[in-house]
Amino acid sequence: QLQLVESGGGVVQPGRSLSLSCAASGFTFSSYAMHWVRQAPGKGLEWVAVVSSDGTDKHYADSVKGRFTISRDNSKNTLSLQVNSLRAEDTAVYYCARDDGGGYGVWGQGTLVTVSS
Amino acid sequence: QTVVTQEPSFSVSPGGTVTLTCGLSSGSVSTSYYPSWYQQTPGQAPRTLIFSTNTRSSGVPDRFSGSILGNKAALTITGAQADDESDYYCVLYMGSGISVFGGGTKLTVL
Numbered sequence: 218q219l220q221l222v223e224s225g226g227g228v229v230q231p232g233r234s235l236s237l238s239c240a241a242s243g244f245t246f247s248s249y250a251m252h253w254v255r256q257a258p259g260k261g262l263e264w265v266a267v268v269s270s271d272g273t274d275k276h277y278a279d280s281v282k283g284r285f286t287i288s289r290d291n292s293k294n295t296l297s298l299q300v301n302s303l304r305a306e307d308t309a310v311y312y313c314a315r316d317d318g319g320g321y322g323v324w325g326q327g328t329l330v331t332v333s334s
Numbered sequence: 335q336t337v338v339t340q341e342p343s344f345s346v347s348p349g350g351t352v353t354l355t356c357g358l359s360s361g362s363v364s365t366s367y368y369p370s371w372y373q374q375t376p377g378q379a380p381r382t383l384i385f386s387t388n389t390r391s392s393g394v395p396d397r398f399s400g401s402i403l404g405n406k407a408a409l410t411i412t413g414a415q416a417d418d419e420s421d422y423y424c425v426l427y428m429g430s431g432i433s434v435f436g437g438g439t440k441l442t443v444l
Contacts, residue, residue, distance in 0.1 A: 252433070254380075261438040262372070262380065262423050267431055276431030279335075312379060319386030320370030320425075324379045 219243040219323045221313050226328030229303055239296040239313030239325055247271070247291040250316035253298050255309035256327075263309075266298065267316065281307075303332045336360060338426050340436035346414045346443055354439045355406040356424030362405035367426040369407035371400060374421045374438075383422075384409060411441075419443040
């Protein structure tokens with residue numbers, strides 16, 4: 218069945234880095250653009266970044282531009298998010314989501330990143 | 335910076351109809367923004383309800399419908415049920431690869 222499984226979250230100190238992964242299965246991963254969306258505790262959803270199906274085109278929210286890098290490995294059906302220079306306000310559950318054209322068709326269960334000293 | 339606006343909260347009676355909206359701080363929402371809608375309950379990942387203004391996601395009952403009403407995107411729930419009590423989010427595509435979520439609407443069914 219269609220599945221996205223995030224991993225890599227944890228507790229990290231401010232200013233440090235983390236690498237998040239999203240493993241896709243049940244569909245042709247290389248045919249879809251992919252997104253990261255996050256949700257701070259008790260807050261709403263926030264779009265973070267998108268990468269095109271072939272990995273060449275990438276876009277970021279202003280809040281993470283220059284600090285986060287989205288990438289993908291279509292040979293491994295894996296989406297990644299490298300998060301650098303972490304701040305307290307980056308504390309959130311990070312979801313990966315498949316772009317089905319005009320919306321997100323498949324969501325992962327999320328991975329929690331906590332930025333704290 | 336453009337803000338996507340949603341009602342912070344809404345209430346509907348069981349069996350009733352409610353329309354949630356998704357607007358822009360400046361300008362009008364059209365189909366060119368590809369509005370989509372998501373339902374989320376606490377501790378769960380979002381569930382996709384509506385794509386591209388008015389296309390229901392697989393398995394979503396037809397009492398959920400999307401449209402453009404005036405200058406906003408809209409999600410209408412007819413025959414509200416207790417388990418429709420959730421947070422609802424819209425997202426708009428702003429162009430140049432950028433998407434923006436609204437702040438969400440907390441729907442109470444009582």
